[in-house]
Amino acid sequence: MAKLWAIIKREYLERVRSKWFLIATFFGPIFFSAIIIVPAWLASKSKATSDVYNTTILDATGTGFGHRLAVNIAGDSTIPGRMPTVKVVAPSELTMAESLATHEVMRKQKTGYVVVNQQTLAGESARYAGTNATSIADMAQIKSAIRQTILASRLEKVGLDNEKMKEITFIPLDFSTERITERGRAGSGMASVLFGFAIGFLLYLSIVVYGQTIMSGVLEEKTTRVAEVVMSSVPTDTLLVGKVLGVGAVGLTQQILWIGTTYVLLKLRAPIMAKLGAPAVTFSLPDISLAAGILFLLFFLLGFIFYSSLYAAVGSSVNSESEARQAASPLMIMIVSTGVFIQPVLLNPTGTTAKVLSLVPISSPIIMPIRMAVTGVPPLELAGSLAFLAIGCVLALWLASRIYRVGLLMYGKRPTMKEMARWVSYAR
Amino acid sequence: MTEYAIDIVNITKRFAGHTAVRDLTLRVPTGSVYGLLGPNGAGKTTTIRMILNIIAPDSGMIHIFGRPSNDPKITERLGYLPEERGLYRKMQVRRVLKFLAELKGVRGSDADRRIDEWLERLSLKTPEKDWGLAKIDELSRGMQQKVQFIGTLLHDPDLVILDEPFSGLDPINAQALKDTVVELKHRGKTVIFSTHLMDNAERLCDSVCIIAQGEKVLDGTVTDVREEHGQRNIALALEGDGMAGVASILRDHSLVKRADDSNRFFEIELAPGADPQALLKRIVESGASVQRFEMIQPSLHQIFLQKVGARGVEERMSGHG
Incomplete structure (x- = not known):
């Protein structure tokens, strides 16, 4: 036990002391909060821009419709410079006016122009031309302003006074979305998907990075023959388990630091967003209980043990880094093919694909936490997933320890799959 | 204390396609310096790995200090230096x-004290510079070898196992290693090392075992082995010209069984029943100027060549020992 501890301690301390660990631990939270802050910032950007104010309204209605539209586009007429310019034109001069307005836009004096005429009053059509014609938010704002103006002028016709009219047409609708799961309401749908993606991506990345860390660690011990010295002091199984646990603890430390600092950064999100000049968006964090948090870490640990023991076996069977990369490609394929399913599972977290993938140990350590993040998972499925994953870990460790103890002592040519299969059957 | 540090009885180890060690029996007396000699691929490293319980024999028994070799307590009394050496490159020496000390059950301040002693003893720690704080890959090759010796001996093992310890050593470290082996013996420790350098073995070892192709060829104390191979050898040294005549005499199989020709020095094994005086007479008559003509015990080198001959040297040069 003391020797196992010595191995775990060495693996842990040597890695935690490395520059690489410090850098990754520092940049991780920045990266993950960026994942969450940037979309929110972009969402705030999806409000109409000030471009809509820098427009010309060509009013061919002859009813003053253009002035009312200008007020509606500006929304708040008290801010100077927010009012679109209105040009009242006779229907016969419209073509001329449009070509003048086009030139203004081309000379970048204006963003665009709106044409309103009799058809517009009838509620049939209106036209817009401008550099921001593809901006969904800008167009939506202008369109709704036109609708509102048409509605107002119709109400006026039936004799409603100005005050009443404003009261009726003023609809400052804030459309917020929320997702419902089997367990009830679960906060903002967008936030859940983002969170699920972040979890999946984090697990995916950690397994690849730490799996390869273990692989090169084993390879170093083999090529420097340190392995032989260690094996003369402790059983190979102890060495393997010590390495897996030591590096696993490094991964766990990093995840906890990441999650902790990301959490703090998210708490500080509103001030950060304010600094970025974006208005605070109502954005509720998914409600993650402590139990769920522990389950996430458990999935990480088991998934890590599953993959890293196989990576260790690969590292022991080869003689150089380049051989290792080749020999590890089956493992990479297993992980990458799981990664491919992250998005489909996010979109349909209760589908058959998601259910099957969260039971298979190859994919469950990544897929199940994603499902947990975006939807309610029945306890039975959760237990099944954990049980299969645990069995997978035992099998992977068993297989790895058999390849490991032979591979570490074999130098020269890289073994074929057949030879490795024979190693597994060796007594010792 | 048990009589034998290592007691190996009839061990056999097979790998896919070949038998690395076949029915080997070997006893290393406690407190002796023991040489495991053999050509490349003879099974030396495999034998050492089995002694260290890194691999298990397919059949047979190994006892270390009277206890089975897989007894976990035993590993703490063993010190091992593998053939090709290296250490964690990015790690600090201390x-x-x-x-390595913790793996052998030496911990805490005890380990620190021993590390200091050894670093100072091998001049890796001087008032000017403490290499103990450097990383392994900042050290020269010679210094890395020293660190590796320290790692082998730090826990004061009773049995020290060195696999080809002299390969790749510079003359200074080689001498330091020889001194260390002698000192260990004086302190009652047992040292076993494998080598294919017979000169080192002859000077350092109390006993030897020669193996080839996984089988024991002979074993015993160096004195016994040499006596067994009789007073049938002659050391001959020549001066000046007249080599040609001598060469033809040495090819006469009624007188000479085999001769190891080192140009001016010959180690000659007489043919059975041949008279050394007759040989001397023929050489003098050939006109060669004899500087030395002496009946000697055969060197280990001679015995090795004679016993192993061509059979073990050529095949299985895999380096797996």
Whole structure:
């Protein structure tokens, strides 16, 4: 036990002391909060821009419709410079006016122009031309302003006074979305998907990075023959388990630091967003209980043990880094093919694909936490997933320890799959 | 204390396609310096790995100090230096040594004290510079070898196992290693090392075992082995010209069984029943100027060549020992 501890301690301390660990631990939270802050910032950007104010309204209605539209586009007429310019034109001069307005836009004096005429009053059509014609938010704002103006002028016709009219047409609708799961309401749908993606991506990345860390660690011990010295002091199984646990603890430390600092950064999100000049968006964090948090870490640990023991076996069977990369490609394929399913599972977290993938140990350590993040998972499925994953870990460790103890002592040519299969059957 | 540090009875180890060690029996007396001799691929490293319980024999028994070799307590009394050497390159020297000490059950301040002693003793720690704080890959090759010796001996093992210890050593470290082996013997420790350098073995070892193709060829104390191979050898040294005549005499198989020709020095094994005086007479008559003509015990080198001959040297040069 003391020797196992010595191995775990060495693996842990040597890695935690490395520059690489410090850098990754520092940049991780920045990266993950960026994942969450940037979309929110972009969402705030999806409000109409000030471009809509820098427009010309060509009013061919002859009813003053253009002035009312200008007020509606500006929304708040008290801010100077927010009012679109209105040009009242006779229907016969419209073509001329449009070509003048086009030139203004081309000379970048204006963003665009709106044409309103009799058809517009009838509620049939209106036209817009401008550099921001593809901006969904800008167009939506202008369109709704036109609708509102048409509605107002119709109400006026039936004799409603100005005050009443404003009261009726003023609809400052804030459309917020929320997702419902089997367990009830679960906060903002967008936030859940983002969170699920972040979890999946984090697990995916950690397994690849730490799996390869273990692989090169084993390879170093083999090529420097340190392995032989260690094996003369402790059983190979102890060495393997010590390495897996030591590096696993490094991964766990990093995840906890990441999650902790990301959490703090998210708490500080509103001030950060304010600094970025974006208005605070109502954005509720998914409600993650402590139990769920522990389950996430458990999935990480088991998934890590599953993959890293196989990576260790690969590292022991080869003689150089380049051989290792080749020999590890089956493992990479297993992980990458799981990664491919992250998005489909996010979109349909209760589908058959998601259910099957969260039971298979190859994919469950990544897929199940994603499902947990975006939807309610029945306890039975959760237990099944954990049980299969645990069995997978035992099998992977068993297989790895058999390849490991032979591979570490074999130098020269890289073994074929057949030879490795024979190693597994060796007594010792 | 048990009589034998290592007691190996009829061990056999097979790998896919070949038998690395076949029915080997070998006893290393406690407190002796023991040489395991053999050509490349003879099974030396495999034997050492089995002694260290890194691999298990397919059949047979190994006892270390009277206990089975897989007894976990035994490993703490063993010190091992593998053939090709290296250490964790990015790790600090002290931390590497501390780790190796912990694996052998030496911990805390005890380990620190021993590390300091050894670093000072091998001049890796001087008032000007403490290499213990450097990383392994900042050290020269010679210094790395020293660190590796320290790692092998830090826990004061009763049995020290060195696999080809002299390969790749510079003359200074080689001498330091020889001194260390002698000192260990004086302190009652047992040292076993494998080598294919017979000169070193002859000077250092109390006993030897020659193996080839996984089988024991002979074993015993160096004195016994040489006596067994009789007073049938002659050391001949020549001066000046007249080599040609001598060469033809040495090819006469009624007188000479085999001759090891080192140009001016010959180690000659007489043919059975041949008279050394007759040989001397023929050489003098050939006109050669004889500087030395002496009946000697055969060297280990001679015995090795004679016993192993061509059979073990050519095949299985895999380096797996």
